[in-house]
Amino acid sequence: MAGEPQDDCLFCKIVAGRIPATVVRETETTVAFRDINPQAPTHVLVIPKVHHPDAVALATAEPAILADVVRETGEVASDEKLDSYRVVFNTGSGAGQTVFHAHAHVLGGRGLQWPPG
Numbered sequence: 001m002a003g004e005p006q007d008d009c010l011f012c013k014i015v016a017g018r019i020p021a022t023v024v025r026e027t028e029t030t031v032a033f034r035d036i037n038p039q040a041p042t043h044v045l046v047i048p049k050v051h052h053p054d055a056v057a058l059a060t061a062e063p064a065i066l067a068d069v070v071r072e073t074g075e076v077a078s079d080e081k082l083d084s085y086r087v088v089f090n091t092g093s094g095a096g097q098t099v100f101h102a103h104a105h106v107l108g109g110r111g112l113q114w115p116p117g
Helices: 010-015 055-061 063-079
Strands: 023-026 030-034 042-048 085-088 104-108
Touching: 010 030, 010 042, 023 063, 030 063, 042 063, 055 063, 063 085, 063 104
Parallel strands: none
Antiparallel strands: 023 030, 030 042, 042 104, 085 104
């Protein structure tokens, strides 16, 4: 069921404390932790504590929690002292999504070119 933890979801396991992560921030609705395969000097993932497969599904079902995720990306950037940063939501395997639990990437600490990819 949407919103409920999934037994086979890596990020649900991190939320539950069953898999360790380097947590940098946590709120009632979100967890932010360092990416294990960073693509920039700062690469933090911000995830909702509820399970939805991607940002659009989260926005449709629980828009206030998506707002919490986005707000936390700004808090992470502030904590990391980033003047410039990128927030990325990948949707689908063709876009590079490998964990099908909505999450935002906060990337910074180096120049980020456009277009990405």
